[in-house]
Amino acid sequence: MTAYPTTPKTQTRPARQSAPVIPQAMLAISGAGLLFTFTLLVSLLAFNMRYAGQIYPGVSVGGVDLSGLQVEEAAARLTQRIQYPLTGKVAFQEGNRIWVARPVDLGFSLDARASAQAAYELGRRGDPISRLVLKFEAWYLGKDLSPRFVYNQQLAQSFLANIAAQVYVPVLEASLAINGVQVTAAPGQVGRELDQEAAMSALEFQIRSMTDGIVLLKVIEKPPALLDASQAAETARRILSAPLVISLPGPQQGDPGPWTIDPQQLALMTRINRVESPQGTSVQVGLDPEALRTYVTALAPNVARLPQNGRFSFDAQTRQIVPLQPSVIGRDLDIEASLQAIHEKLAQGEHAVQLAVKITQPEMGNDASAEKLGITQVVSQQTTYFYGSSAERIQNITTAAARFNGVLVAPGATFSMADVMGDVSLDNGYAEALIIYGDRTIKGVGGGVCQVSTTLFRTVFFGGFPVVERYSHAYRVSYYEENATGAIDTSMVGLDATVFVPVVDFKFKNDSDYWILMETAVNVPARTLTWTFYSTSDGRKVDWQSSGLQNIVAPDDPDYQENPELAAGVIKQVEWEVDGADVTISRTVTRNDQVYFTDQFSTHYTPWRSVFQYGPGTKLPGLMIRP
Numbered sequence: 001m002t003a004y005p006t007t008p009k010t011q012t013r014p015a016r017q018s019a020p021v022i023p024q025a026m027l028a029i030s031g032a033g034l035l036f037t038f039t040l041l042v043s044l045l046a047f048n049m050r051y052a053g054q055i056y057p058g059v060s061v062g063g064v065d066l067s068g069l070q071v072e073e074a075a076a077r078l079t080q081r082i083q084y085p086l087t088g089k090v091a092f093q094e095g096n097r098i099w100v101a102r103p104v105d106l107g108f109s110l111d112a113r114a115s116a117q118a119a120y121e122l123g124r125r126g127d128p129i130s131r132l133v134l135k136f137e138a139w140y141l142g143k144d145l146s147p148r149f150v151y152n153q154q155l156a157q158s159f160l161a162n163i164a165a166q167v168y169v170p171v172l173e174a175s176l177a178i179n180g181v182q183v184t185a186a187p188g189q190v191g192r193e194l195d196q197e198a199a200m201s202a203l204e205f206q207i208r209s210m211t212d213g214i215v216l217l218k219v220i221e222k223p224p225a226l227l228d229a230s231q232a233a234e235t236a237r238r239i240l241s242a243p244l245v246i247s248l249p250g251p252q253q254g255d256p257g258p259w260t261i262d263p264q265q266l267a268l269m270t271r272i273n274r275v276e277s278p279q280g281t282s283v284q285v286g287l288d289p290e291a292l293r294t295y296v297t298a299l300a301p302n303v304a305r306l307p308q309n310g311r312f313s314f315d316a317q318t319r320q321i322v323p324l325q326p327s328v329i330g331r332d333l334d335i336e337a338s339l340q341a342i343h344e345k346l347a348q349g350e351h352a353v354q355l356a357v358k359i360t361q362p363e364m365g366n367d368a369s370a371e372k373l374g375i376t377q378v379v380s381q382q383t384t385y386f387y388g389s390s391a392e393r394i395q396n397i398t399t400a401a402a403r404f405n406g407v408l409v410a411p412g413a414t415f416s417m418a419d420v421m422g423d424v425s426l427d428n429g430y431a432e433a434l435i436i437y438g439d440r441t442i443k444g445v446g447g448g449v450c451q452v453s454t455t456l457f458r459t460v461f462f463g464g465f466p467v468v469e470r471y472s473h474a475y476r477v478s479y480y481e482e483n484a485t486g487a488i489d490t491s492m493v494g495l496d497a498t499v500f501v502p503v504v505d506f507k508f509k510n511d512s513d514y515w516i517l518m519e520t521a522v523n524v525p526a527r528t529l530t531w532t533f534y535s536t537s538d539g540r541k542v543d544w545q546s547s548g549l550q551n552i553v554a555p556d557d558p559d560y561q562e563n564p565e566l567a568a569g570v571i572k573q574v575e576w577e578v579d580g581a582d583v584t585i586s587r588t589v590t591r592n593d594q595v596y597f598t599d600q601f602s603t604h605y606t607p608w609r610s611v612f613q614y615g616p617g618t619k620l621p622g623l624m625i626r627p
Contacts, residue, residue: 061082085103156203236272244266244353286343324405333357364410384451411510421501449499456531468508469506472496512536542588582603
């Protein structure tokens, strides 16, 4: 018989036999775990009971072991062992200066109670696992806590404020002053301030390390806007170092100047200006623009000079013109350019400055010729007479006539007597003589000048040139009606002209294509004044008619006036009566047998009575004495 293995039976039996073994092992392990847990819990309970009210073992604060101590005991030990707030040293350094303080002086002190409390609470707060882990780490590895400190920042800030006061340097701007002609300057000063916020941060970091150390202080420097004014001071000293001398360029004899401004005056005119620009702040020193402008502007009238054509006489034999007086170049002060030149020269330390001028050339210079001007012949000439004139009147006629001798009048120009005559004054060679002023004949400077204006008027009138402006006398003057024999020629009534510079003027226009050369000649012995126009005739002729005296009005009775300068019994006639009247002069100017223009001159003369003066006490029987 073949035997077969009974494997299934042998495999299943052990399986059936092993089934109860696993639960038994698990029970064994579980029992051991329960035993361990129980033992652990009992141990923990015993541990907690052992250290109830005490700091767990292995816990320290700042390196001071507090194991098994109660909070108060721990606080006492920390107070005894941790002496840094009392014995530590913190040095504050700024440059070469050092300030030393204890941490406690800076408001830093140990909070022993809080530190001990923190040590006591280690392992007693948080979830059970965390507490267990912390207890184990403390017991097995040790646990060192940082001490708790109290930090009174006000004490630290007060200490730093004291340092800040010592470090502080105020910002000072550079200064510049002028006292008289003395210039003083002081440099600016860079300000310095302690950065207390940065110092507080560095201090806190240092003392929390509980070690001695140095806190490097940060100082903020604040430069002034103007640190240095020395250059401006030197400029001011240069300006005031010498008088400022102002002159004309290329001065000639008779020119005004030079003008001198002494240093004291310059000091009063000097200004110090603070200037702000993108490049920074600076100081500029110079003369006050407005004060200097006022000074320079006042020079303008003296500097100004009208351009004048040269003066000439006509040589009848050579038919050429002969120079009498050179031409004058016109000149005006260029105020803006002069101001700039003065400012620039002074800034460079120069004290001799030439004014800037604008030049105006005359219409005709010294190179004039008869051909160039068209002066070839006499085109008009008139003579007036002044018989019976006083020496003063003759002096005025001679002086005024000389002002016009050799004067040129350009083609198309309007000639003004007032422009050429200028100021009628004693300084200009005139004398006091009788003049018509309002309704009186009185003594005044320039009496007789109207003899010259009347002569020019007649030369213009009979030369056929247009009259632009003309004024007649208030009453008929015998000088202007005299002929060569000294007799009165009533045909000349209405052909007089008066001037009273600058109010009353006589003007005419040279409407020809040629220049006019005027010559005046006074013959004192013959008592004549002759005015001649030289030019080139353009064929003009003059036809004129006078209305004669019309609306004649007799003067009032003579006027008698007391004159304290006359002696008793002396009677002197000072004015002579003349009828009042109206007269109209008509003129027709033709050229090449064609009417060129016509004009009319209407004159009204006021009747003028005789005036007698007498000395005080003079008996005037039968005479009416008027006030």
